[in-house]
Amino acid sequence: VNICSLTSTLPVIPYRKLTDLHYISKGGFGTVFRAQHSDWRTTVAIKCLKLDSPVGERERNCLLKEAEVLHKARFNHIIQIFGVCNEPEFFCIVTEYMTNGSLDEILHEKDMYPAVAWPLRLRILYEIALGVNFLHNMTPPLLHHDLKTQNILMDGEYHVKIADFGLSKWRQLSITKGSSSKPAEMGGTVIYMPPEEYEPSKNRRADVKYDMYSYAIIMWEVLSRRIPYEECLIELEPMMRRFDEIDFLEAVLEVKRSKYMRP
Numbered sequence: 001v002n003i004c005s006l007t008s009t010l011p012v013i014p015y016r017k018l019t020d021l022h023y024i025s026k027g028g029f030g031t032v033f034r035a036q037h038s039d040w041r042t043t044v045a046i047k048c049l050k051l052d053s054p055v056g057e058r059e060r061n062c063l064l065k066e067a068e069v070l071h072k073a074r075f076n077h078i079i080q081i082f083g084v085c086n087e088p089e090f091f092c093i094v095t096e097y098m099t100n101g102s103l104d105e106i107l108h109e110k111d112m113y114p115a116v117a118w119p120l121r122l123r124i125l126y127e128i129a130l131g132v133n134f135l136h137n138m139t140p141p142l143l144h145h146d147l148k149t150q151n152i153l154m155d156g157e158y159h160v161k162i163a164d165f166g167l168s169k170w171r172q173l174s175i176t177k178g179s180s181s182k183p184a185e186m187g188g189t190v191i192y193m194p195p196e197e198y199e200p201s202k203n204r205r206a207d208v209k210y211d212m213y214s215y216a217i218i219m220w221e222v223l224s225r226r227i228p229y230e231e232c233l234i235e236l237e238p239m240m241r242r243f244d245e246i247d248f249l250e251a252v253l254e255v256k257r258s259k260y261m262r263p
């Protein structure tokens with residue numbers, strides 16, 4: 001990535017302007033903090049490369065690529081980038097801070113959010129769709145491939161902004177073949193991943209369908225306020241245990257008989 005072409009249109013933020021850093025989360029090889037911008041008098045989020053390990057060229061390029069992607073993908077429902085801090089000993093991207101955290105918290109912290117009214121749930125689903133639709137309408141289409149409720153952030157008015165805490169290579173609709181999906185990071189969840197991606201065959205084209213599948217799982221999760229598969233597994237497993245192997249064999253025989261005995 002050409003840093004000059006990027007920073008010619010994106011503000012470069014001196015490290016000394018970022019104060020009151022508070023740790024938020026750690027990603028692949030990056031860390032996210034909350035901070036204050038001393039000139040802009042506003043709270044920001046910064047996603048920086050690990051401060052301890054020497055910042056490798058590859059990692060720096062990865063974060064630069066992310067800044068470029070975010071800069072190009074500016075839209076109402078995509079997290080807004082304010083600038084980059086590009087200093088020898090400190091390198092990070094600076095974005096708006098989403099005061100109401102992630103959709104995951106709103107759906108599953110039932111003490112904090114005893115009720116989430118239907119109009120808001122529908123607006124959240126609509127705004128996620130607007131954000132993903134915008135990415136897919138870029139040239140070339142930008143695929144998210146890690147849509148999950150942890151990556152859907154909420155601003156002060158509970159409007160949606162799509163984010164991506166992960167730190168990994170970017171995927172665009174590749175005109176060449178090649179596996180495009182991000183491996184489910186250690187501890188990463190697969191509940192939003194389409195089954196065919198569990199074993200990505202190398203000759204798979206990147207396509208928008210992946211995000212569609214993830215969106216469908218998110219939709220179920222927003223409407224039910226439950227963890228996909230968690231309960232159904234809890235409910236299904238004892239049911240499965242009640243039937244022993246013979247019952248299943250008899251059931252199979254019965255359907256085979258009825259199928260071939262048709263008049």
Ligand SMILES: CNC(=O)c1cc(Oc2ccc(NC(=O)Nc3ccc(SCC(=O)O)c(F)c3)c(F)c2)ccn1
Nearest residue numbers: 024032045047095096097098101143144162163164165
């Ligand atoms: C309580 N509030 C918070 O804790 C909080 C934390 C926060 O931290 C960050 C989270 C994410 C990012 N970065 C990011 O989202 N990048 C990105 C890149 C590509 C695409 S689109 C194509 C694709 O996904 O490949 C995309 F949608 C997004 C960041 F810089 C900071 C920001 C706001 N609030």
